[in-house]
Amino acid sequence: MLTTRRLFTAILFLAVFVMSAREIQDPDFWWHLRTGQFILETQTIPHSDIYSFTRAGAPWIAHEWLSEVFIYALYSLAGFPALILIFSAIITLAFAFVYARCEGKPYSAAFVLLFAALATAPTWGVRPQMISLLLTSVFLFVLDTSVIASEPFDFAQGKLRERSNLHFPTWGLLLRFAPRNDAFGIWLLVPLTVLWVNLHSGYALGIVVIAVYWFGELVRVIASPERAKQSPNFNLGIASSQESLLAMTNTSSLVTLSIILFVTIAVVPLNPNGAMMYTYPFDTLTSRAMQTYIQEWFSPDFHLNEFQPFAFLLLATFASFAVARRRAAPTELFLLAGFAYAALRSARNIPLFAIIAAPILAANVWEWITTRGWNKVFASRAETSRLLAAINWLILILILGVSVARVFAVISNQTLVERAKFPAAAVDFIAQNKLNAPLYNAYGWGGYLIWRRYPDARVFIDGRADVYGDKFIEEFLRTYRGEGDWRARLDKYDVKLILVEPDAPLLTPLALDAQWKKIYADENAVIYQKNK
Template sequence: MKKGKVLTKETLTKIAKYLLIISVFLLVFNLASFTLRNDDFFHYLRTGQYVLEIKAIPHEDIFSHTAFGRPWINHGWLSGVTFYSLYHLAGLKSLILFKALVASLSFFILFRIMRQKKVNIYPVRTPFNGSRPSEASNGVYLALGIILLAAIVVYPRLRLRPLIFSFLFLSLFYYVLHSFQHRKRNLLFFLPLLMIPWANLHAGFLAGFIIILIFCFAESLKLGVKKYFNRDWGSILSGKEIRLLLVVTLVVILTSLVNTYGYQALSYSFQLTGKEIFMERVSEWRPIDFSRIFYPYWIMFGLTVLALGLSHRKIDFTDLTLFLVATLLSLSSRRHIELFVIFTSPILAKHLNIILKKRMTFRPKAWLFPASLTILILIIAWTAIRLPSQIKIKEGLFPDKAVDFIEENELSGNLFNPSGWGGYLIWRLYPECRVFIDGRLLVYGERIYEEYGAIFRGEPPWEELLNRYKVDIALVDYNRKHSRPNLRDRLYESQDWRLIYWDDESMLYIKNLPQNQALIDRFGYRFLNPDGERMDVGKIEEVIGELKRKLKEEPSSFLSHHLLGIAYGEKEEFTLAIGEFQKALRFNPGEAAIHSNLAVTYFKKGLLSEAIREFREALHLNPDSAETHFNLAEVYLKANMPERAKAEFKKALKIKPEMQEAMFELLKEER
């Protein structure tokens, strides 16, 4: 009887290596698979639909009423067509999976660059069969670790937007140039071919110029230093190879003009960076700071500096130039983090490998195969559990219910809207409604952007501006960043506007005009202002009536239960108030204001321990609330806990020093 082949330990180790590779890239796929949470995606989606239906690429704005007809450099039109084609074929879920696939492919290309850099980790001193294993089969573990770190660094940027294509194409450019530099394969002729789609997918194609020019500069300088000073700064291209690279660079620049906007596409990013107001207020253009979200970036930066310092004799000048340029760009603007990750990851892997190779050895263990298999099975199971909850639009970010109301009641006209909802409203409501503003800032320019800000803050002449732009519908959010009074207060107080719909995310006002009277009579709210806890005590029964009406329409509205609790509190019906606050917390346990108002109600009922518990929970959710610290201090005083009260007063005063007088008044009363 013929016996089957027995897998050797060496074979099992090789299988374990591939299992780990699959596991890591499945983790990367998971990292890139998260709920859709960026508004800009939607205007690209609507643009793609428009292009495919009309068979024309718009060169002027068609989506807004404020900038209608203005020039529009739609640099991501091909991304929009790609997005809409996938959406039309397989729905929104397919787009999130597609984005994760593109991100994973980009990281796999970086992984291949690391292998080209001979990131072979540690030499095996005791191979299973007594022979030295090849570098190709030995040790991918460090490279995989760097890939995971890189994925964590760039994770906040892996959103469903045209930028994901720049991540892929820049990785491809790096792979082609690195292969040419190390004479692995001459694929330079692919670069002009890659540039044509890239220049139509995203304005980030300029990063292709950056990397190819870095290679031209660094390789030319290395050749000159070798020729005239006999110094070796890394692997050197010949003069003939550098001339070929320069020719390809010129062709790449020329092929970038093969787009629907010609040379104007080249100037897009420079136009945007030239607008100071956009640089200050658009978060992705701000410099990197030391907030928690950027900790992985600083870890990667620190590791790279350390690795380069400890292996400085092995630094290739091209690598050094790539790292310095990537660092300068990423420090100046957080939108360049992905460029930093692409340029730096292979360099970090190479130099950590140089350091660790001298100090450590790797011996394959018998447990490596079962451990790798177990890890893969666990990751597959986790993916199966996690993925269904991630391939959707993030709840609570967009005014989907308000838009449903607009569509059901066939409202049309000019909108006023938050800029962060503009893309979503374009997707859902164009052409019946046109937006005031969205994320296409260059289309609107500084004047419209400043007017938008003035209206949103409720600053004069907000009403004149709304009239000038013939705004019929105002859809506003509950943004707490703006000081009071703001537009939401102005609309509520104005006789020219009426609230006809609201929910936990938005409020919808329409002009108080005869043609809108039927809608106002049917849906209008006369007494309730959902945006705030200030209520007219004289009209409290009417407010309660409107809140109960809303709860019949939407029983799961946490805001309705919260406001009803406040209204009952105004009537000193504390038991009913507590019940409503508890219902609100069932639907939204992470809202600090609900915990705080529940605590106040417990305090008024004399339930001090319950009040302390809820105030502490509110502070856990929002530790920077001076009012909550102050209120908790008051409860501690009543509970005869003076030391704890003193500590809370100190925290309140540190956040808001002007509360000192109120503190003294309270202490006088207690004495």
């Protein structure tokens, strides 16, 4: 029977799914798609650059190779609709695991989850990063359900608080056959790490999360004996069974986490790039060009509306500790502080903070509600009448109809968005006129050119910043801005064609240069050709 609580939960996840369904606009999507095609058709994974004429043969760590195969397989199966729907499902599933860790389900938890979803929304799309978001959420869920470190130690009472209401139907079936606190399920993190390291370099997040849980558990193990010594039974050697179980469980959890941490680190080389994947995630973090020029790596600009939900989530989470009596576990505090710093440093880390903060905020909000007795209103278990169930079904069907229409509109709009966001008509012109000479292209269009023109033509640059390096990217940008001897930099690579946006700074000196002539222009792109 469709109760109001179930209806509310269904509406929540329908909302997340519909919000996450969006047209493909990520400039890197296109070279991911082409790489997946290349791997499937050639049965090889590239280890050097195959797409550009400026860095041809340069080392390339294709760390997302399995995600790219997955993306192209979906595209081959059912085109853009399959990609949009499946990645919306991936995002929704990520938040389902977050929701499973929240207290106050379904009502107060739902509002917290929606704010967390809104905070992450600017980063959503058909991107391998969404798979990392899902796996990070899974890691947090597994650790919370399998490791006692997720439960705050009540120093005032000298005992563990009750476990949070963790609920996820499929996982519950698995856990039913295992003791609650024996770390059953945590061993799944090992094969998941192997899978993750082949999907995306974000695998390092999983190891970082395990390490934080390990450190949080270490703090608990160190702190707990001090409290045990104050027990009247401690010196008599007759500690209660609860106290003994507490000490044993703490130590056991720490040992288990130590082993899991060691094994997950050890299996990282099980990928086509081998041990290089140990350092690759940190190489991108230290790239000066990526930090300076790629907008996603910038700190969030709170003057922009898209970052307001994150600002609210950040402030609300830390402020909630002032009104809640609940004492956070060391692990919670370490995760919250670390990922808050990461999110403030780079907007691309906001989703990670959101999926960590949401259960903490939900727990604090629910604690505040229960101390005032308001939880009794939400906890009503009155039997749902047939009439109310029928009304609930009617509401759900209506909302489902609106949701389907909204998602269908997104899918139908994909071609229009592609032609508005990318130089589709300009590339058509290039192909029709067989203009295969070396071409200087805008940074955000390299991926699209790879999809449309490879292998007939190569690009000057694309979104694989790690392949091009800081020096080359800075040189590219000086040329794009028309600074210094931009002609010499173009001549260095024998560039004969230029494809940039209508407002590109380079167009100003180009228009005054007799060696170059404009051969194409529309509202999205301009093409210049060098005179023979």
